[in-house]
Amino acid sequence: MKHTVSRTLPRVLRRRDARLCLAAVLVSGFGTSALWLVAGVWVKDLTGSDGLAALCLLALWAPTAAGPVLGALADTVRRGPLLISLHLLPAALLPVLTAVGSPGRVWLVFAVLFVYGAVGVVQDAAESALVAGAVPASLLGEFNGLRMTVSEGLKLVAPPAGAVLYGAYGADPVVLLDAASFVLAAGLYACLRVPEPPPALGEVRIAEGARHLWRHPRLRPLVLAGGATMLCAGVNGAALYAVIDVLGHAPAYAGVLYAVQGAGSVVAGLLAGPALRRLGAHRLAGYGIAVTAVAAGLRAVPSDAVALLCSAAIGAGLPCVLIAAFTAVQRETPDALLGRTAATAHTLVLAPNAVGLAVGAALVEVVDVAVLLAVLGVVWAASAALMRQSAASPSRTADRSSSDANPA
Numbered sequence: 001m002k003h004t005v006s007r008t009l010p011r012v013l014r015r016r017d018a019r020l021c022l023a024a025v026l027v028s029g030f031g032t033s034a035l036w037l038v039a040g041v042w043v044k045d046l047t048g049s050d051g052l053a054a055l056c057l058l059a060l061w062a063p064t065a066a067g068p069v070l071g072a073l074a075d076t077v078r079r080g081p082l083l084i085s086l087h088l089l090p091a092a093l094l095p096v097l098t099a100v101g102s103p104g105r106v107w108l109v110f111a112v113l114f115v116y117g118a119v120g121v122v123q124d125a126a127e128s129a130l131v132a133g134a135v136p137a138s139l140l141g142e143f144n145g146l147r148m149t150v151s152e153g154l155k156l157v158a159p160p161a162g163a164v165l166y167g168a169y170g171a172d173p174v175v176l177l178d179a180a181s182f183v184l185a186a187g188l189y190a191c192l193r194v195p196e197p198p199p200a201l202g203e204v205r206i207a208e209g210a211r212h213l214w215r216h217p218r219l220r221p222l223v224l225a226g227g228a229t230m231l232c233a234g235v236n237g238a239a240l241y242a243v244i245d246v247l248g249h250a251p252a253y254a255g256v257l258y259a260v261q262g263a264g265s266v267v268a269g270l271l272a273g274p275a276l277r278r279l280g281a282h283r284l285a286g287y288g289i290a291v292t293a294v295a296a297g298l299r300a301v302p303s304d305a306v307a308l309l310c311s312a313a314i315g316a317g318l319p320c321v322l323i324a325a326f327t328a329v330q331r332e333t334p335d336a337l338l339g340r341t342a343a344t345a346h347t348l349v350l351a352p353n354a355v356g357l358a359v360g361a362a363l364v365e366v367v368d369v370a371v372l373l374a375v376l377g378v379v380w381a382a383s384a385a386l387m388r389q390s391a392a393s394p395s396r397t398a399d400r401s402s403s404d405a406n407p408a
Contacts, residue, residue, distance in 0.1 A: 071343020234356020264315025297377025
């Protein structure tokens, strides 16, 4: 596997457009990850309210529910110019936050973050569609794995950097840094040379993306398994502080567990592309779910070593499911439908995470954490078993042949 990684990654990075897309993700992602943490801390400092601080994350995530509608925009105009505009819009909007200096203006933070989140939904849809035209189908898994590695790696670096900058100089420098990162990312997207077919003319049916996912024999189980996985991941995340209590640590120990989980995701991002090529999407997703299921069940063991190992395993397992599902959507969807379909898939897979967090937050108050995690592991394992059945069907052969039929 290591030899495969060293051989395939240069094939991705040799492609100019792939390098530019990854660079844009790196630049804009740094600013976004820094602001994500600082926004909540800032609102907490201004208002003293934990609830209002938590609403910052909700404001960012809420537009994901409208993914099918917002994603349709990526099928009606050229995606390259759209991506440039979508990066310049938050760059122009973010400086408004420098006017927030009192609790009475905190509503501006929520309004800007909501628009920020909505723009991000369209960005993801347009980028998924554009990358599908810039990178050969045989290398999409490797590209998406690298993208995951970049995104998760930034989460290890950018939030602490943003926190340090906020502690030293306040929120304004973090806001302006994020705005500047979007301007730079827009410039990188402007340098792309991806040939695009003319956008669809006439009425664009928003529901077509969902219909395509539901009717497609390979995409439907992947997206459903992805949604179930992220629902369980939300419950698992809500139990984190109960696990820390069992270990006898202060709440700040969550930072250690998050860092280890992020490191696991970075490694998984590098390996997922070659693994996808060898195993196919359904088997890779099934193995990823199985790893997270076992790790979730073992988190109740009162051992620091086990807790760290489980965090790394969860960090490695979750990206396998996401990369398998989203790469399959890119490979198996006609270009004219790809914006809507990608946005719908992101909604169906990622939105359940918020539901899982809410359900988990309620359950952890009334159910012993060991019991909760044991049940969660069984439910997660059942999802993995369903994916193994799907992988054993003829669709697995078709899944692998779609990659092999398009050699770079």
